[in-house]
Amino acid sequence: MGGHICILGGDGYLGWPSAMRFSALGYDVTVVDNYLRRALCARHGLDFLYPVPRLAERTALWEELGGRRIRFVELDLAEPENMRALFDATDYERLCGAPWPGEPETVLHYAEQPSAPFSQRDYRCTDLTIVNNLRVTSNLLCAVRDLCPHTHIVHIGTMGEYGTPDIDIEEGWLDITHKGRQDRFLFPRQGASVYHTTKIMDTDLMWFFVRAWKLRVTDLMQGPVYGLETEESRRHPDLRPYFNYDDQFGTVINRFIVQAVAGYPLTIYGKGGQTRGYININDTLQCVAAAVRHPARPGELRIFNQITETFSVRELARRVQEAGRRRGLDVTVAHVENPRTEAEEHYYNPTYKALRELGVVPHPLDDEVLDGMIEVVQSHAVRIRPEIIFRPAVKCETRKQE
Ligand SMILES: NC(=O)c1ccc[n+]([C@@H]2O[C@H](COP(=O)([O-])OP(=O)(O)OC[C@H]3O[C@@H](n4cnc5c(N)ncnc54)[C@H](O)[C@@H]3O)[C@@H](O)[C@H]2O)c1
DSSP states (O other): OOEEEEEETSSSSHHHHHHHHHHTTTTEEEEEEOOOOHHHHHHHOOOOSSEEEEEEEEHHHHHTTTTTOEEEEEOOTHHHHHHHHSSSHHHHHHSSSSSOOOOSSEEEOOOOOHHHHHHHHHHHHHHHHHHHHHHHHHHHHHHHHHHHOOOOOEEEEEEGGGOOOOOOBSSSEEEETTEEEEEEEEOOOSSHHHHHHHHHHHHHHHHHHHHOOOOOOEEEEEEEEEEOOOOTTTGGGSSOOOOOOOOTTEEEEHHHHHHHTTOOEEEETTTTTOOOEEEEEHHHHHHHHHHHHHHOOOEEEEEEEEOOOEEEEEHHHHHHHHHHHHHTTOOEEEEEEOOOOOOSSOOOOBBBHHHHHHHHOOOOHHHHHHHHHHHHHHHHHGGGGGGGOOOHHHHHHHOOOO
C-alpha cells in the first residue's frame, strides 16, 4: 500500500507500535532512535514494568514472525548532520546497510523528551528537554526544506499545549474578530510545564516553516495515551511497547493500574477534578495512519485534536477501582498533595471531530480494556517497585494564569 515512512523516535512507547503498524500496512519503514528515553530511565532508576529488547532484536523478531523488514539506525537527531543523512541516498545506505528506499513520503516525528515532571526535575533536565526537543524539530524542518520538500511531516503535539482555558478548545486555530476586522490565528497556547512549552515552540517553528517554505505539516494534539497491547504486539510479548509506571514517565491510567495491582492506593493529585482528553494506543495508531493517508497540502499546517474522550482524574480512579475489584483486588484511593501547581477544578471542552471525519473509529475506555491491562500488569507484578510509584519531590510549575 505505502511508500517509505521514516519514524523518528521509533524505539518509543508510540514509535515502535507505529513502526509495526506501518510495516503491516505495507510501508517501507525506517526507524531512528538514540535510546535517550532508555538512558534517562536507567540514569534515574525508573525501570520498565517488563524488559523490552532493543531495536535490533525487535526488528529481527518482527521479521522472523512474518513482518516486512523494518530498517533501524541509531542516531542522535539533535545533531543536524545526522538528521540530514537520513535524506541522502549515499549516507542512508552507509548508515542503514540497506538500499535507499527513496525519499520518505512521510516523516513521523516522535523523537522528543515527553515527560512534564522530568522537564523540570532540575536545571539539567530542563536544559536537556529544551535543547533536545527544539533541536530535533528544527533539524527536521531544515532537512525537509533543503532535501525533500514534498515529504509530509506528521508531528505529535499535545493537548497540554492549550492548557485549560475557560473557553472551548478548537482544533488548532481560532477565528478572531478584533475592532471590526477578522483573522485566523493559532489557538492560544499556555503550557503547563517546560515540556509542554517546548511543544508550543515546536508548533511555532512548524508554522513558520510552513509559511516561509510551503512545507506540508500535520500536528496531532494528543492527550495522554494508555494501553500496552496492539494488534501487532499480540504476535509476541517481546513486541509490546515499554511501560513506565513511575511518577516521571508513567501516564495516569498506566500508573493507576500498576498501583491497583501493587496494593498501593491510587494517588489522586489534590481534588482530582483535573480533566484531560485520553486515548487508547490503538486509536493513536488509527489517527496517525489516517493523517498519513490524507496528507496536509503544501503550505498547510493542519492541526487535529487527537483524543477519544475526556475524564477527570477522580473519574479515572473510580473506573480503575471498579476494574480492580472485579478481579478481586482491594483497591483504595488516596488524595495526596498535588506536586503540580495546576487548576484542580476547571472548565474543559475540547473539539475533536476532524480525525473521525477522516474515518477514525474511536474505542472508549471500557471494562475489557481495563481488565486486559490489569491482567498483563498482574503477570509482571513481582517486578513492580513501589518506591518509584510516587516520590513527591518533583514539583511542577503549572500555575493557571490568573
Ligand atoms: N505517550 C503519551 O501519552 C503522549 C501524549 C501526548 C503527546 N505525546 C508525544 O508523542 C511523542 C512520543 O511519545 P512517547 O510516549 O512515545 O515517548 P517516548 O519517550 O517513549 O518516545 C520518544 C522516543 O524518541 C527518542 N528520542 C528522543 N530524542 C531523540 C533524539 N535526539 N534522537 C533520536 N531519538 C530521540 C527516545 O529515545 C524515545 O525512544 C512525543 O513527542 C510526546 O511528546 C505522547
